[in-house]
Amino acid sequence: MLLQNPTKQAAVTTADKVFEQLQHAIVEGDIAAGSKISEPELAKHYKISRSTLREALNRLEKCHLIERKANIGSRVVACTIEGLLELYITREALEGMACRQAALNMTDEEIAHMQNMLTQHATDKALQEGVSYYQEEGDVDFHYKVILGSHNQQLINLICGQLYHLVRMYRCQFGMHSPRATRAFTEHSNIIQAISDRDGELAELLMRRHIAASRKNIENKIALQKAEQESQET
């Protein structure tokens, strides 16, 4: 993952650095989803005081990667199917609106840059081979560009600063790299076209369909798995 969250700011303090390490560990599943967090243990592991660790934990809570209860402690969030679907619903709402705003607020330069990026991806051999490159980095890259293009700080903070850490976590833990590469590419093209045409309404509609398609793709998979399980059980 070379990709960087565009809202991320340099980690200067120790708490920042430990936060980043913990974030990575949670997203990648090195610290299990749903597991309890022991402050003394983690503090010892990272060789920092509990105060500093708690500062880092507060940041993890801010991007919804852990949950805290008073006098009880912290737990890594659980990755459930319901949670995943809820996340997609929320993304559909926020990124849809971001896309509409992008159509209104992006500069011509930004749009040109995004078009170039897509062309770049189109000629990329990885895409032609149907490999996951485009899905992973290219997809996230595209979505980031649109969100930033909204020029709406509120939307940018919510999506890039909070939601996307969870998105990455689900991607890692559920091992999601579905074979939608070429299809997603076409959808991205159409979205950029709508933005380029300054058609906010269409841009939002297309982005929402794009995300909803991913969600339905997952729902189908789940349904299939369920059916398989039940047939095995009998």
Add this chain to the structure above:
Amino acid sequence: MLLQNPTKQAAVTTADKVFEQLQHAIVEGDIAAGSKISEPELAKHYKISRSTLREALNRLEKCHLIERKANIGSRVVACTIEGLLELYITREALEGMACRQAALNMTDEEIAHMQNMLTQHATDKALQEGVSYYQEEGDVDFHYKVILGSHNQQLINLICGQLYHLVRMYRCQFGMHSPRATRAFTEHSNIIQAISDRDGELAELLMRRHIAASRKNIENKIALQKAEQESQET
């Protein structure tokens, strides 16, 4: 304000209590928007240690009421017109989707309860007098019910747990109680009808129009003020 944020949980720890007091003070403007926060000063004022205060500050940051920079300190967020409009855009996206989900997921009991609430407000003398009661409590109450009705924890947390503190802050600081009472009442009625009909698409559309109408109302006011200022300057 008797109204309670439905996502709020009992404050057991000292940091919780100080957080609530600070939250109130910031929302009401007792601590000025945009002002710098002095940790030693506040800690002394509330008679707590700096550690405990910092815990409270972290929670304020979580609901976007303050912003922190490493080694520099915290500032109360500034209330700008751009920020207000961005907030409305975000609300439109999130609450619109919440309303769609409410149409799909609310139980019949919940819907009936919400209808009763609206009838209650209709017969309320305060509404008939066109007083601000309906707008303040009734409006927020209605929106909360819809959001909770989405049964989507992600949406509920984002809107009730984060956005609405900022909304309240803007309402207080900009002194917003525009005379849209009866109109808003009609709009609420139509939204409930759509939810009752389980028409998610219409419900979302109406909620978005409802919020957009408020936003445009503000934009008009701003434009008017600007025009007045300019005419005075000449």
Add this chain to the structure above:
DNA sequence: AATAGTAAAATTGTCGACAATTATACTTTA
């Protein structure tokens, strides 16, 4: 044997002190 009660251990919350960084006031120099 199962449950309730109690004591011990562990965990979280809070505190005050010190270290590192930033802001301020003053002096020096061109």
Add this chain to the structure above:
DNA sequence: TAAAGTATAATTGTCGACAATTTTACTATT
């Protein structure tokens, strides 16, 4: 006089210890 540099003061970040609460292990009672 203005600008740059330096020393001082103030603020934020980090630490280890203690207090309050929760969990665990054990004992006593029915």
